Structures are given as structure tokens and as C-alpha cells.
Amino acid sequence: MHWENLGEQSAALFGTDVVSRTVDTPEFRGITFHEVRARSIINQVPGASRMPFERTVNPYRGCSHACVYCFARKTHSYLDLDTGLGFDSQIVVKVNAPELLRRELAAPRWRGEHIAMGTNVDCYQRAEGRYQLMPGILTALRDRANPFSILTKGTLILRDLDLLRQAAAVTDVGVSVSVGFVDRELWRTVEPGTPAPERRLDVVRTLAHHGIPAGVLMAPVIPFLGDSPGQLRATVRAVAAAGATSVTPLVLHLRPGAREWFMAWLARHHPHLVRRYERMYADGAYAPKWYQRRITRQVHELADEYGIGPARAGEARRIDRPAPGPAPEHTQLALL
Numbered sequence: 408m409h410w411e412n413l414g415e416q417s418a419a420l421f422g423t424d425v426v427s428r429t430v431d432t433p434e435f436r437g438i439t440f441h442e443v444r445a446r447s448i449i450n451q452v453p454g455a456s457r458m459p460f461e462r463t464v465n466p467y468r469g470c471s472h473a474c475v476y477c478f479a480r481k482t483h484s485y486l487d488l489d490t491g492l493g494f495d496s497q498i499v500v501k502v503n504a505p506e507l508l509r510r511e512l513a514a515p516r517w518r519g520e521h522i523a524m525g526t527n528v529d530c531y532q533r534a535e536g537r538y539q540l541m542p543g544i545l546t547a548l549r550d551r552a553n554p555f556s557i558l559t560k561g562t563l564i565l566r567d568l569d570l571l572r573q574a575a576a577v578t579d580v581g582v583s584v585s586v587g588f589v590d591r592e593l594w595r596t597v598e599p600g601t602p603a604p605e606r607r608l609d610v611v612r613t614l615a616h617h618g619i620p621a622g623v624l625m626a627p628v629i630p631f632l633g634d635s636p637g638q639l640r641a642t643v644r645a646v647a648a649a650g651a652t653s654v655t656p657l658v659l660h661l662r663p664g665a666r667e668w669f670m671a672w673l674a675r676h677h678p679h680l681v682r683r684y685e686r687m688y689a690d691g692a693y694a695p696k697w698y699q700r701r702i703t704r705q706v707h708e709l710a711d712e713y714g715i716g717p718a719r720a721g722e723a724r725r726i727d728r729p730a731p732g733p734a735p736e737h738t739q740l741a742l743l
């Protein structure tokens with residue numbers, strides 16, 4: 408393991424957070440961790456945001472799941488870090504996240520609002536295996552009976568199954584797993600650092616089996632690569648078989664930061680599609696409304712056909728509040 412103490416220059420790099428050290432370790436070859444002591448951990452989502460939640464907690468920045476389309480890439484530029492490979496490999500770790508959260512939840516001004524996690528980058532990315540911040544975070548939320556939701560592509564969430572169950576016994580807990588498609592070839596190239604789609608669906612299955620019903624955010628649906636009727640059917644069928652309580656489709660969107668990285672990937676892997684993408688995303692980050700509506704209708708029809716819903720999952724529900732819908736750097740953006 409190589410690590411070094413960083414000075415004021417690096418502290419400035421990460422805004423108000425204080426960098427304590429930078430770590431390269433053989434178990435995470437190619438990845439550098441920047442350990443910081445954050446000044447605060449509960450974020451207020453800007454009022455103008457279209458997110459379906461107001462408070463978030465994000466213990467990491469950057470994500471080694473490395474999804475080519477990840478819309479959180481842009482946020483790395485705020486740290487003066489590269490939004491391409493740098494986003495995948497320069498991971499900022501807020502090592503004091505659990506203690507900060509416990510303190511902020513205990514503050515007199517805190518009103519017990521719902522907290523969404525996995526909204527910027529995946530809180531169960533590989534780094535969590537090393538830093539184990541989520542058990543402390545979940546414990547703090549459980550002890551305060553504070554409602555929360557998690558969106559993830561990470562199978563590591565199953566490590567915390569007991570804590571999730573304990574929290575669900577005292578408050579509302581929502582879990583969504585992101586699975587945009589089950590096409591393995593597409594997965595290998597476009598989401599190279601993530602667990603395979605079927606392993607993510609195993610997470611849904613296991614959670615449901617242990618009384619934690621989970622929905623699937625079917626995101627992103629990737630135009631011309633993952634949107635054929637056969638691909639949509641295979642995905643919704645697999646989601647239903649896993650016992651998901653819901654499936655919410657979300658078409659790929661390409662904001663600045665993600666757009667450049669995705670289009671460069673497209674030019675390498677599917678050059679014949681570049682012109683079609685330029686036309687489809689000519690007006691900005693989003694695919695045309697007619698296309699989004701078509702995908703949504705198709706997926707909803709398939710969900711009806713396969714009987715996806717709480718009745719099918721057949722588990723007692725603690726989760727009255729829907730898990731985070733299209734939104735986070737995952738959903739909207741990252742589409743984690």
C-alpha cells in the first residue's frame with residue numbers, strides 16, 4: 408500500500424473537505440482513494456431540482472462501477488478531477504461519514520426527513536468493501552428511526568441485510584436496484600465495473616426473501632442498443648422473476664460530462680450509430696418525448712403481462728414510500 412499525507416494544496420482541491428491522505432493499494436489496482444474528512448454529510452437538494460427527494464447522503468465521489476453513461480461524471484470536474492477515467496479511478500472517500508451523520512441526525516434542527524442514498528454515485532461500489540462506511544450510516548439511521556432509501560447496482564448491499572431489516576422494523580426503508588438491461592454483451596462494455604445484471608437481480612430476490620421488498624429502476628434503456636422488443640421483454644421478464652415490487656424505465660440521457668465520454672465510447676464500439684445519436688440528442692440531454700413515451704408504454708405493458716407488483720412479491724410491506732424513482736446521478740444521471 409502506498410499512501411502519503413497531502414497538504415493544503417490538496418485540501419483546496421476538494422473544496423471545504425480536508426484531505427487526510429491518498430491511498431493506492433494492490434487489492435484495488437488502478438484505483439486511487441482520496442480520504443477526506445467532510446465538514447457535513449446531509450445534503451439539501453436544490454429547490455429547483457426535479458429529484459423526488461430533498462435530502463441525500465453520499466459517502467463517496469467518483470465510482471469504480473465505471474458506467475460509460477454515468478451522469479455523475481460531471482461532478483468530478485467540480486473537484487478539478489477528470490470526468491472520464493478519473494471518475495472511474497479517483498475515488499473520494501468521506502471517512503468520517505458515519506460519525507458526521509450521527510451528529511447531524513441528533514441536531515435539534517433536524518426534523519427526521521427522508522434521506523436518499525445512491526443518488527449521486529453508488530454507495531455500494533467496490534470502495535465500500537474496503538471502507539465499510541454504510542454499516543455505520545445504517546446504524547445511525549436505525550437508531551434515530553430515520554426513513555431512508557437506497558439505490559444501487561452493488562451486490563455488497565447484502566452484507567448489510569441485518570441492518571436493513573433492523574431499520575425496516577422501526578422506519579420506512581426503500582431499496583431500488585438499477586438494472587437497465589440483461590444483455591451480457593452490452594453490460595460488459597457499457598457497465599464494465601458493475602456486478603452482472605443477473606447478480607443484481609439476485610439481490611432483489613434475496614432482499615425480498617428477507618422481507619425487504621425492492622423495486623427495479625430499469626435504467627438506462629439505451630437507444631438502438633438495448634431497446635429492441637426482445638431486449639425489453641427479456642429484462643422485464645427477469646425483473647419479474649426476481650420478485651421486484653416495481654419496474655421504472657428510464658431512457659438514457661446524456662448531460663455534459665457524460666455525453667462526451669459516452670459518444671467517444673460509441674464511436675469506438677458502434678461507429679455506425681454516431682449519426683443516429685447526434686440526431687436523437689440534437690436538442691439536449693434527453694431523448695425526444697415520443698421515444699421516452701414509447702419505451703415507458705412498452706415496459707408498463709410488459710410489467711402488466713408479467714404481473715410485477717407488490718402482490719406478486721408477496722411480502723409484508725414496510726416501505727410505504729416509493730424507492731427513489733428516476734433521478735439520481737444513478738437514476739437520472741448515473742442511472743446506477
Ligand code: SF4
Pocket residue numbers: 470471472473474476477478479527528529532560601736737740741742743
Ligand atoms: S451509473 Fe451509478 S453505478 Fe454506474 S458509475 Fe455512475 S454512480 Fe456508479
